[in-house]
Amino acid sequence: MDYNLVTNLKTCYVDISPLLYYSHIPTAIVALIIGFFVFWKDSRSLISNILLFIAVGFALWSASDLVIWINPDSSKIMFLWSWINLLEMLISVATLYFSYVFLEEKDVSFKFKLFFGILLATFIMFIPTRLNLVAFNYDNCESVQGLLINYYHILEAFFSVWLLVYLIRKMWTVKKIDERKKAVYLSLGVTSFLFSFSGTNIISSITTRWELLQYGLFGMVVFMGFLAYLIVKFKAFHIKMLGAQALVVAIVSLVGAQYFFTPFTDVTNIILISVTVFAAAVLGIWLVKSVKMEVERKEQLQRMSDSLAFANDKLRVNNTKLEKIDATKTDFINIASHQLHKVPTPIKGYLSLLLEGSYGKISAEQRRVLENINFANNRQISLVDDLLNVSRMESGKIKLDFEKEHLETICQEAYEALAPAAKEKGLKFSWVHPKKALPKLIMDKGKIFEAIFNFVDNAIKYTPKGKVDLQVELDAASHYEKQIGDDDQKEALTGPVVRLTIVDTGAGIAKENIPYLFVKFSRRDTAKLNIEGTGLGLYVVKLMIEAHGGRTWAESEGEGKGSKFIIEIPVEQPEHVSVKK
Amino acid sequence: MLKIVIVEDDPMISEIFQRKFSESGFEVFLAGDGKQALEVIKTHGINIVLSDLIMPEMGGFELTKTLRSGGYDPNIKIIIISNLIDSLENAIELGANGFLAKSAYTPTEMVGKVKELLGMPAQEPQVSQE
Numbered sequence: 001m002d003y004n005l006v007t008n009l010k011t012c013y014v015d016i017s018p019l020l021y022y023s024h025i026p027t028a029i030v031a032l033i034i035g036f037f038v039f040w041k042d043s044r045s046l047i048s049n050i051l052l053f054i055a056v057g058f059a060l061w062s063a064s065d066l067v068i069w070i071n072p073d074s075s076k077i078m079f080l081w082s083w084i085n086l087l088e089m090l091i092s093v094a095t096l097y098f099s100y101v102f103l104e105e106k107d108v109s110f111k112f113k114l115f116f117g118i119l120l121a122t123f124i125m126f127i128p129t130r131l132n133l134v135a136f137n138y139d140n141c142e143s144v145q146g147l148l149i150n151y152y153h154i155l156e157a158f159f160s161v162w163l164l165v166y167l168i169r170k171m172w173t174v175k176k177i178d179e180r181k182k183a184v185y186l187s188l189g190v191t192s193f194l195f196s197f198s199g200t201n202i203i204s205s206i207t208t209r210w211e212l213l214q215y216g217l218f219g220m221v222v223f224m225g226f227l228a229y230l231i232v233k234f235k236a237f238h239i240k241m242l243g244a245q246a247l248v249v250a251i252v253s254l255v256g257a258q259y260f261f262t263p264f265t266d267v268t269n270i271i272l273i274s275v276t277v278f279a280a281a282v283l284g285i286w287l288v289k290s291v292k293m294e295v296e297r298k299e300q301l302q303r304m305s306d307s308l309a310f311a312n313d314k315l316r317v318n319n320t321k322l323e324k325i326d327a328t329k330t331d332f333i334n335i336a337s338h339q340l341h342k343v344p345t346p347i348k349g350y351l352s353l354l355l356e357g358s359y360g361k362i363s364a365e366q367r368r369v370l371e372n373i374n375f376a377n378n379r380q381i382s383l384v385d386d387l388l389n390v391s392r393m394e395s396g397k398i399k400l401d402f403e404k405e406h407l408e409t410i411c412q413e414a415y416e417a418l419a420p421a422a423k424e425k426g427l428k429f430s431w432v433h434p435k436k437a438l439p440k441l442i443m444d445k446g447k448i449f450e451a452i453f454n455f456v457d458n459a460i461k462y463t464p465k466g467k468v469d470l471q472v473e474l475d476a477a478s479h480y481e482k483q484i485g486d487d488d489q490k491e492a493l494t495g496p497v498v499r500l501t502i503v504d505t506g507a508g509i510a511k512e513n514i515p516y517l518f519v520k521f522s523r524r525d526t527a528k529l530n531i532e533g534t535g536l537g538l539y540v541v542k543l544m545i546e547a548h549g550g551r552t553w554a555e556s557e558g559e560g561k562g563s564k565f566i567i568e569i570p571v572e573q574p575e576h577v578s579v580k581k
Numbered sequence: 582m583l584k585i586v587i588v589e590d591d592p593m594i595s596e597i598f599q600r601k602f603s604e605s606g607f608e609v610f611l612a613g614d615g616k617q618a619l620e621v622i623k624t625h626g627i628n629i630v631l632s633d634l635i636m637p638e639m640g641g642f643e644l645t646k647t648l649r650s651g652g653y654d655p656n657i658k659i660i661i662i663s664n665l666i667d668s669l670e671n672a673i674e675l676g677a678n679g680f681l682a683k684s685a686y687t688p689t690e691m692v693g694k695v696k697e698l699l700g701m702p703a704q705e706p707q708v709s710q711e
Contacts, residue, residue, distance in 0.1 A: 321671075321674065321675075324671060331667075333667065334665050334667065334668075337664050337665050337666075338635055338664060338665060341664040341683065341684045342591070344684060345594065345664070345683050345684040346591065346593035346594055346597060348684060348687065349593070349594065349597035349598075349687070349688050350593070350597060352687035352688050352689060353597060353600060353601065353688060356689065358600060358601075358604065381684050392667070397667060399667075399670075
């Protein structure tokens with residue numbers, strides 16, 4: 001590239017004011033201090049790396065700009081000038097990058113990086129060409145900027161607008177207070193940077209009034225200060241202290257730097273500067289001390305608060321446990337349970353010991369009598385248990401242990417449990433395990449087993465001769481019809497159901513009694529179906545089946561004509577029937 | 582011989598269980614409430630605690646909590662015998678090893694259940710024939 005450059009141009013010797021040095025050197029140093037400080041604190045985080053990049057970029061820019069100003073060598077000027085706009089664009093892109101990473105708390109996508117990389121690459125491509133710098137103007141010691149400068153303006157405007165739009169959107173859309181503050185602070189910092197640095201850059205480039213640039217540089221320091229403050233404020237406490245120290249050092253250096261640019265002869269200024277430096281130092285030390293105290297106090301408070309919260313949690317958990325346990329004593333069901341069992345339990349115990357011969361040999365007659373008492377007492381215990389179960393079911397206290405299981409598996413167990421009893425009575429007891437597996441249902445296996453056992457047991461008891469049939473099948477629709485005692489809210493079963501049927505050729509049920517079988521405390525002559533004599537047993541079974549979303553009922557042709565007991569559970573069980581984890 | 586303490590405020594139940602557990606080969610101690618039980622446990626090196634829940638002075642829950650809170654042999658097995666079957670979960674939460682409904686079993690069945698819970702081999706009780 002032949003620009004025909006000359007060194008030592010007279011026109012390059014301009015009257016250089018101290019402000020030039022002051023605006024370039026200390027600001028660059030301060031920017032570097034801030035950048036390196038934050039980087040040193042946390043060299044691994046992306047944010048501090050980006051900040052360092054911005055700081056270094058700015059320092060390079062500052063240095064280059066200063067050299068362009070003071071150096072009379074046009075070749076150096078041309079070289080630096082050709083790169084300086086790129087540096088500035090890099091700083092702008094880095095600021096955008098910083099904002100994203102800081103607010104989103106994650107790295108940007110590869111697409112983004114590629115996009116901006118390409119944009120920058122297209123600019124870089126033309127740097128060594130005449131599109132960038134056309135020639136050197138010997139009259140005012142400046143480079144003449146080519147068409148590339150327009151591209152530069154466009155790109156810069158593009159980056160700035162993108163950044164502003166992003167920050168504004170972020171401020172409006174973010175809900176949490178803390179996040180909002182972050183966005184606001186960042187926006188303030190960025191805006192001050194944009195306007196002072198890039199803004200003056202663009203304006204001075206367009207108007208070629210390069211002096212404006214100087215003032216822009218101070219904006220850079222403010223911006224860096226904001227960035228550093230952001231990092232410090234939104235991170236750990238101990239950074240705050242060292243951040244305060246760094247800030248003080250920076251301020252004192254900035255003020256003190258004026259020494260370098262004030263001639264010794266200017267005594268009044270020297271004195272003023274000295275006083276300012278001293279005041280700044282004193283205030284600075286005091287600031288650092290108070291920040292240190294505040295940080296330590298806050299940390300201690302945080303520690304105490306944490307241990308208190310932990311202790312509180314433990315206490316709360318224990319308290320709820322104790323409350324629950326305490327309720328045991330006062331709960332009606334528990335009181336009733338305790339009191340109602342108090343009498344029959346020792347009776348059962350003593351009778352058992354007597355019958356086992358623990359208190360000596362007993363006669364056959366004594367045995368018979370004792371066994372009668374035992375039987376009656378066991379009935380009493382069953383009555384109490386049934387009453388309490390009803391009470392529990394109705395007040396929702398029964399905890400069902402729901403699991404997914406095949407109903408036919410439980411039927412198999414019930415069959416095996418009762419087959420001997422049926423055989424002993426000379427009854428034919430049939431159960432056919434379905435060939436194709438029925439859909440699994442959510443059930444409390446124990447309670448369903450009890451229900452099936454209950455029905456089959458009754459069937460065997462009330463069938464003097466003949467047979468008992470147990471079968472289970474899948475049907476597309478329910479056969480259930482509304483019974484007496486059903487409230488109007490009770491829904492019919494919809495969809496396919498798994499139906500369990502127990503048929504016997506036994507005593508049957510009178511047609512007029514059928515509706516009252518499952519009714520609580522039925523006064524009809526159905527008590528004998530609940531052999532332990534309560535009028536409750538079937539009611540409990542009904543409640544249990546309904547807790548599974550199912551229905552249960554009985555059918556019979558009449559007395560002496562056998563009976564049929566049915567349990568239906570829908571394949572689609574209601575929401576409250578679910579396996580708990 | 583395993584040492585078992587029956588913690589129960591009803592003297593009839595105590596008598597019944599004492600008789601049955603002695604017959605089944607345990608060394609039986611009695612306590613009327615949780616407080617007495619703790620003393621018995623401290624003095625006699627008890628292996629198994631069979632405890633009711635509702636008792637004066639100190640009930641079964643308190644007793645279980647105390648025994649599991651440290652200061653006592655952690656190998657002591659605690660079985661709650663009570664008709665308050667809703668309390669099963671609470672008992673296990675507090676550290677009991679088992680829960681049996683008092684009136685659901687004859688004393689013989691109860692011994693069998695206790696042995697089952699402790700993983701001991703079942704043993705045929707001696708029943709004298711008439």
